[in-house]
Amino acid sequence: MTGGMAISSSIKSCLPSHICHLGPVTVNYGKVKAKSHLVCCTGDDCRTTSVSLPPDNDVPNGYQCPACYSVDSFQCGNEVVNCTGSEDQCVDLAGLMNAGNCLLFGAV
Template sequence: MNVFSTAILIVFCSLLGSAFSDTCLECLAINSTVCEGTEVECLGNAGCMTASQIYKHGDKNYKSLYRSCANTTFCGNFASMTQDPNVTIRTYVSCCEGDNCNTNPFYIPTENSTLNGLKCPSAYCEDTTGPCDGDLKMMECRGSETQCINYGGHVQDPNKYQNDYSVQSCINPLGCRLNFKCLIAVEEIKNVRLECSEGVKA
């Protein structure tokens, strides 16, 4: 699922509306964990953030990093989706207070790999946004991935490659709620279908 792989650059914009301001480092590293930022002023005194992402799609493995002013909606959040064996997405956002404090390195928490007793339909199709039922099977979900996602859309990956995708898989609730808003360098060009439901007992 090129499908999750995240909003064109994750636009984690600064919060507005306060007379106070911090300075933070801002940069975007696509398919790299090295991101040397330039100093920007952030209105709202909300602090700074670093967002890390692993996006696996077939034999491609992208690690990307984004630094900027903090959006507290995302601070401390971990989004996770697994469509076995084609697509895996993990995104984590850490926040800090103090001028230019967001120098921390690339970091993704280790996802709990223990089976959680739930399962979801699993399917992956390219070149279509319609139902992907041909190779449909049930997969057992792990860790925090307690929901099922059914997605179809036109997506651009970190290499600027665009295609139609249809995916069903396990996902954690936060990943389903934030979807492309929490992703780095993956742009949803067109959303045809995005449905989430609770996993069923295995």
């Protein structure tokens, strides 16, 4: 969710099988919260595979992490996010998307 607006997306692609165990993931970047669920499949099973998102859990759990969601830059400020639900690890992600650079910090 960004700017109070939920943006749904669906991705079908190829990936290494060692990533298939990840299952549902919620990442809290402070101003942006992302939920995803990864389901792996092979062959004809991929035509009918359906994916559901994990339920919301906005109950604070006492953990805090650095927070940032920056697009087109690898620069972040000094924000902090209050972790919720089962988020008990801080994460530092950097990626390059076709649309531009992306740098993410948050709670998982």
